Amino acid sequence: MTPVLLQLLRQPAMAPGLTLADWDLALRQAASARLEASLLAMLETAGVAAALPEQVRAHFTWAQVHAARHGRAVLWEVERIGAALAGLDMPVILLKGGAYALAGLPSGQGRMFSDIDILVPKDMLGPVEAALMMHGWRSTDEDAYNQTYYRKWMHELPPMQHGQRLSVIDVHHAILPETAAARPDPRKLRAAALAIPGHPGLQMLAPADMVLHSAVHLFYDGELDHGMRDLLDLHRLLQHFGGDPAFWAQLAPRAAELQVGRVLFYALRYCQRLLHTPVPAAVSAAADAARPAAPLLALMDSLFERVLLPHHASCSDGLGALARFLLYLRGNWLRMPPLMLARHLFHKAFLSSKKH
Amino acid sequence: MTTVAALSRPELGKRLRTTGIYLQTGQFITHVTTPFASVADAMHLLYADYPLLDAAPFADFHVGVAPPAGLRRWLRPQARFVYDGTHPFLPLPADQAFPMFEWGLNWCVSSRAHTYLILHAAVVEKHGRAAILPAPPGSGKSTLCAALVSRGWRLLSDELTLIRPADGQLVPLPRPISLKNGSIEVMRAYQPGIVMSTPVADTTKGTVAHVKAPSASVARCAELARAAWIIFPRYQAGAPTVLTPLSRGRAFMREAENGFNYSVMGPTGFDALGKVISQAESFDFSYSVLDEAIALFDGLAAAAP
Numbered sequence: 001m002t003p004v005l006l007q008l009l010r011q012p013a014m015a016p017g018l019t020l021a022d023w024d025l026a027l028r029q030a031a032s033a034r035l036e037a038s039l040l041a042m043l044e045t046a047g048v049a050a051a052l053p054e055q056v057r058a059h060f061t062w063a064q065v066h067a068a069r070h071g072r073a074v075l076w077e078v079e080r081i082g083a084a085l086a087g088l089d090m091p092v093i094l095l096k097g098g099a100y101a102l103a104g105l106p107s108g109q110g111r112m113f114s115d116i117d118i119l120v121p122k123d124m125l126g127p128v129e130a131a132l133m134m135h136g137w138r139s140t141d142e143d144a145y146n147q148t149y150y151r152k153w154m155h156e157l158p159p160m161q162h163g164q165r166l167s168v169i170d171v172h173h174a175i176l177p178e179t180a181a182a183r184p185d186p187r188k189l190r191a192a193a194l195a196i197p198g199h200p201g202l203q204m205l206a207p208a209d210m211v212l213h214s215a216v217h218l219f220y221d222g223e224l225d226h227g228m229r230d231l232l233d234l235h236r237l238l239q240h241f242g243g244d245p246a247f248w249a250q251l252a253p254r255a256a257e258l259q260v261g262r263v264l265f266y267a268l269r270y271c272q273r274l275l276h277t278p279v280p281a282a283v284s285a286a287a288d289a290a291r292p293a294a295p296l297l298a299l300m301d302s303l304f305e306r307v308l309l310p311h312h313a314s315c316s317d318g319l320g321a322l323a324r325f326l327l328y329l330r331g332n333w334l335r336m337p338p339l340m341l342a343r344h345l346f347h348k349a350f351l352s353s354k355k356h
Numbered sequence: 357m358t359t360v361a362a363l364s365r366p367e368l369g370k371r372l373r374t375t376g377i378y379l380q381t382g383q384f385i386t387h388v389t390t391p392f393a394s395v396a397d398a399m400h401l402l403y404a405d406y407p408l409l410d411a412a413p414f415a416d417f418h419v420g421v422a423p424p425a426g427l428r429r430w431l432r433p434q435a436r437f438v439y440d441g442t443h444p445f446l447p448l449p450a451d452q453a454f455p456m457f458e459w460g461l462n463w464c465v466s467s468r469a470h471t472y473l474i475l476h477a478a479v480v481e482k483h484g485r486a487a488i489l490p491a492p493p494g495s496g497k498s499t500l501c502a503a504l505v506s507r508g509w510r511l512l513s514d515e516l517t518l519i520r521p522a523d524g525q526l527v528p529l530p531r532p533i534s535l536k537n538g539s540i541e542v543m544r545a546y547q548p549g550i551v552m553s554t555p556v557a558d559t560t561k562g563t564v565a566h567v568k569a570p571s572a573s574v575a576r577c578a579e580l581a582r583a584a585w586i587i588f589p590r591y592q593a594g595a596p597t598v599l600t601p602l603s604r605g606r607a608f609m610r611e612a613e614n615g616f617n618y619s620v621m622g623p624t625g626f627d628a629l630g631k632v633i634s635q636a637e638s639f640d641f642s643y644s645v646l647d648e649a650i651a652l653f654d655g656l657a658a659a660a661p
Contacts, residue, residue: 021413028418028440055385055414058471065470069620313441 003315005029008039009232010276012046023056025314033228033310036063037110045106067110074101077116077167082201084135088127091203093119093193095172095213099204100233103196107236111229115159115168119186119205122173129157129171136163145347153179175213176220177335184216184258207241208254215267216260219304221331224324227308234267235275242278252286261290270304303327361404369396376420378412379403382518382529382577384469386461387415390453392435395421398454398553402532402566405574417464421453439464452556455564458534462515465529466616472518472527473628474616479512479526480504482657485584486526488517488636490614496591496643499539502567503646504653506547511573512581516616521624524631525580530573532566540565546646583636585656586611590642597648600640607638 004026008015018026030036040060043049052060078098085092093099095117100108120128137160141147150158155174161167174186192206205213214237218230241247255264265287271277272284292300306323309315332345360368360379371377376389379399390396420438424447433450436443437460444463448456466474477490478501487504491497498514505511512528520527532553535543540555540563551568586607587599611629612618618625643649 019413024414032440032442053414055416058469059416062468062470065624066620069622072622 003029003309003312005033005035005039005228005310005315006274009035009042009235012039012042013048015043015046015048016051020053020055023053027056027059029310029312029315031063032312034112034226035110035229035232035310036060037067037112038229038232039110040064041106041109063110067112070112071101073167074098074116077165077169078102078199078202080135080162080165081116081118081132081169082199084131084137085128086201088124088131090120090124091190091193092201093190093203093205094196095119095175095205096217096233099196099210102199102202103204105237106240107233111233113226115170117170117172119172119175119189121190122186125157125171125173129160132160132169132171137161137169138163140168149344153177175216180220180335182220182259182263182334184212184260188258189213207237207244207247208250209258211237211241211251211267212255212258212260212264215263219263219266220260220334224307224327225311228310231270231274231308235271235277238268238271238277238279248280248283251283252289255287255290261287262292265290265292266300266304270308273301274305274308303330358408358410359404360399360406360408362408363400365396365400368400369393372396372399378409378415380407380409381461381531382527384416384465384529385409385412385414386464387412387418388457389420390422390457392421392423392450392453394451394554395454395457398457398566401551402553402568405569405571417461417468419457419460419464421457421460423450437463448559452559454553454566455534455556455559458532458566461531465516465518469518470617470620472520473618473621473625475517475519475611475618476515476614476616477517477611478514478533479517479528479581479583480509481512481526481581482509482654484581485657486512486581487585487587487653487656488526488583488611488632489587489589490517490611491515492588492614494591495589496539497589498533498535499542499591499646500589500643500649502533502535502539502543503546503650505533505570505573506543506550507650507654509653509657510576510581511569519628519632520580521621521628521631524583524628524635526583526632527580528573528577530569530577532569535565535567537562542646543567583632586633586636586638587641588639590640591644592642593644595642595644597643597645597652598641599652600642602638602640604633604638608633 004022008026030039040049040063082092094102097111097113098116100111139158140161141158147158155177156170156172159168159170175184176182189205189209192209193203194206196202196204204210214233252264255261268279268284268287272279303323303326306320307327372388372390376387379386379388418440421435422438424434424436434447435450435453435456436447437445437456475490477488478497479486479488480501489497489501501514511530512526513530514533516529518527518529543550553566555563555565557563588610608629
């Protein structure tokens with residue numbers, strides 16, 4: 001049975017037909033995926049939010065208060081980051097949630113996230129880190145191995161946390177690790193980046209790149225704690241940008257250019273299968289060029305179609321935890337060559353301090 | 357309307373172990389399941405007057421108190437609070453299962469119900485006017501609250517003051533009053549026949565027992581109240597009974613510090629607190645003798661507004 005939350009996300013207009021018992025489950029599934037406020041935004045867009053039962057309305061209002069607070073905090077945080085980096089004379093590219101929120105994209109409506117992600121040129125990492133430290137951020141991870149791991153192999157600095165506000169910023173210089181097989185050229189991403197209207201000095205990735213980065217994050221990374229939310233990001237981005245035929249025409253060629261064709265294939269596949277996202281046939285056909293062999297695809301279907309569901313008992317057949325673990329391994333496998341991976345996992349398992 | 361009292365103790369225990377019960381407290385409906393007999397005992401004693409909804413299609417919170425999986429349950433039994441399949445807190449020794457249920461339910465409301473500004477304070481009411489008693493630890497708030505309630509004040513809440521932002525009205529959520537350490541014996545002496553759960557020792561708050569909310573307060577849980585006084589109580593052995601006026605500005609800042617969701621609410625929370633502060637008079641209050649404290653509160657309530 002399709003989880004009721006999925007039915008609602010596919011087709012918000014069906015909301016008036018739900019019983020109170022359906023809502024009880026839908027709200028629990030939405031809460032477990034932190035999607036209540038996003039769902040409300042989609043119901044409002046579909047014009048069906050006014051007719052909700054009173055108890056249901058109350059739960060959405062609770063979530064909305066939280067989301068509004070989140071929105072205020074994100075604006076403030078981005079403003080502080082902008083102020084800290086103002087002296088570097090360099091555009092700051094906001095990634096993911098921060099970009100959706102500041103640019104007022106539908107995928108930002110009600111979206112809850114914990115970190116602000118930015119993309120800067122690799123040769124600016126030092127000055128950026130120094131400027132952030134001057135303004136109160138510091139590296140949260142004292143572990144020497146983790147510091148080396150991030151600085152030598154990863155596509156970002158170790159996460160930095162602000163001493164007073166406790167907010168976390170991830171400073172990226174690329175969207176995939178140095179050690180991964182696919183190496184999307186960050187210069188290409190930066191060259192195509194667009195100004196965020198109303199926020200001088202801030203940029204976001206161009207539409208196709210934004211979708212591809214969102215897909216890379218979900219289908220290349222081992223961490224799928226927010227799988228449903230991240231898939232919904234893709235769904236809402238594709239719906240929003242999809243009104244422009246030029247966007248669709250660019251998508252598959254750009255994916256190939258950035259070496260992430262397989263990731264685009266998965267993104268379109270699971271958006272279509274789980275959320276019924278409309279995708280032009282020609283785009284699906286173009287993405288098919290990177291389709292994996294049938295046995296692998298069958299395995300991926302069985303893993304992703306478990307892991308991308310809300311982590312709620314009503315959406316699990318008991319294999320969810322195993323699927324998450326296998327995809328965690330896959331994520332690490334994709335990030336590093338085998339020997340390095342073995343060394344890394346050994347270190348994480350036996351040598352890193354337990355609190356990490 | 358069915359209440360928990362309609363179920364025998366064995367029947368309540370059986371329901372809690374199997375399908376769970378749908379319990380209404382104030383305006384919240386909570387679906388509760390637990391295998392712990394101590395929780396069923398305390399609920400049978402303290403929640404008898406609360407509406408029980410059979411086969412409710414909707415609950416605001418789905419909670420449980422359950423033993424953690426694994427061998428530990430045989431070695432040194434533990435209990436943990438379960439919120440719809442998640443475990444927001446570390447497990448506690450099994451004999452703390454009922455206090456944990458109470459704390460967990462407070463957490464459900466204070467971390468989610470953001471339609472209200474929620475302060476960590478007791479609220480009691482007489483003649484249509486309410487006193488908010490904010491609670492820095494060790495203030496003796498719950499003891500004072502229990503004593504007032506035993507002398508005819510209506511209990512709105514012992515822990516959670518719910519303020520409706522639209523008009524600053526206080527929304528009742530009468531639930532058991534949590535007493536700690538010495539105040540357990542103090543209240544037993546002060547109110548012979550008091551209905552109280554079995555004290556549980558060695559919790560993070562010391563020894564804890566819960567006092568049943570008066571039936572009349574539970575029955576009037578839909579009746580909102582207006583704040584007339586904000587009184588910061590401070591119990592001090594041997595202290596005289598003294599009420600000292602407090603400026604609105606200082607009262608505002610101290611109330612904001614006691615807000616569970618003041619920062620989440622943003623401007624709405626600021627306005628809501630402003631409404632309450634401007635409607636009420638604020639005081640610091642030190643006391644050591646409960647009878648004198650009650651007499652002073654009764655005097656406030658008797659005076660023309």
